[in-house]
Amino acid sequence: MPLFAHAARGARLAVRRAQGARFTTSWRTYATSTRNSTPRTVAVKKASTGTNASASTTAKDANNSKEVDPLQGAADVPETYELDVEGLPEAVASASTTSFPTPQSAFVGELLPGSDPVATDWSRSYHGLSSQAFSKEIADVLLAPIDERDIEIKPDGLIYLPEIKYRRILNKAFGPGGWGLAPRTETNVGPRVVSREYALVCMGRLVAIARGEQEYFDPSGIPTATEACKSNALMRCCKDLGVASELWDPRFIREFKEKHCVEIWGEHITTKKKKRLWRRKDQPKLDYPYRE
Template structure:
């Protein structure tokens, strides 16, 4: 039985008296007589239970092992066999490598044969259908034409094919430009691509075109043509196309003599002359240029002396 506590020193004495008795096994009846403040300490110190096993380090980090059979439900690629993963990686790498571009020799051969120089040997190149000719300059100055083609394009101009306007300007009819292009590249080997919409002015229409040869940009020019009423605008649009064609052909050397001042003077002196004509409607007289031995075109006629 414990003594009554009277002072602070008595507390220490009481503790020293009571602690040895707690080291011995305490029965349930004896424990019930221990004050509540002491009971927790007594129970802890006298516990003979086997200590719990040390927790696994994996569980201490907060991660739990996932069963192998549940991996497929998280990500199908996790359960993919190793061989399949390697095959998929190889396919991705192969798709990321661009197709080889043709060599310069292959490009020249394609141009010479009239093929598509941008196509690869496997036929998977972008081709002309993938090119926006309204603004592209694809193939510009890439490779020269063959000597045979150049000879056709830059052949000397036959004076018998040259015409002259009433104001003295000499020209080659646009159909003859087309014949030269067909002879050099073949029908279908060249074409005119619009580079903008038809612009309608007060009395003139204009439109820009690009000359494309064998899938290559060659030149561009703006053609123009006069019109006299709204009903003739479509016809004037075709005229602007022809005018742009002959301007583009200057870059190919076709009929280059027409812009040579010396050739112009020689031609007019030898093949043309000025004559007085009379307008068949208003009877006004004026002087115009015409080819020698050729009567003036309507609405003019040789003026009577």
């Protein structure tokens, strides 16, 4: 091919490259194009007319065509709000401004979780202990002498007052519902003894704490022993109130036994063993398991 033909062909190829046109060689075809990138636009949703955002409303009034950033003005929102009660009905205004006092009947840390906010946790509390003496009318009932006809004696010689007598005295002094026993510990079940600590609460005040205990001889008797240890704790708590305090006086015990009781020989029905036992003089003779 002549030299001028090569030069002409090279000139035509240069013009086509400059114009971005399609050109062809002897073995491969190329295509060039110019890429134009368009910046992405972010569409912002305008605030609805029903919102109460002060920043969006102000921007809309200033320029309806101007888009507002939904986060604009978030830092200007006050942390606390004050209710404007002017123009409201009197009943609504008073309800909005009324404050309710917090009950002060219980100490901090003595409230039962998830229960009545004024209830006292008597498993830990000592609320009202020795804060004030009971009235003279209540004291006269609690300290009244015990009727000797109500006193019982066990075969081993221990004198006692039946539990129902303690309950009657407390009901007479404080009224039914004016006193109660509150457990302070879990029930402790030993190999032969069941025990639990109770608090005697009268008129909303703790007055005494005692541990009741009761023996049992078979696992099936544990429920009964649990109830019996409650009665034992009641009897011990009543000592602090002066109820039946004579039963703890050694002189009274000796005089009562000499006056109202008798010691006899009893023979066991099965083993035929004899043993010294006690009973009241006005009670019938023993018949089981010992017989006179």
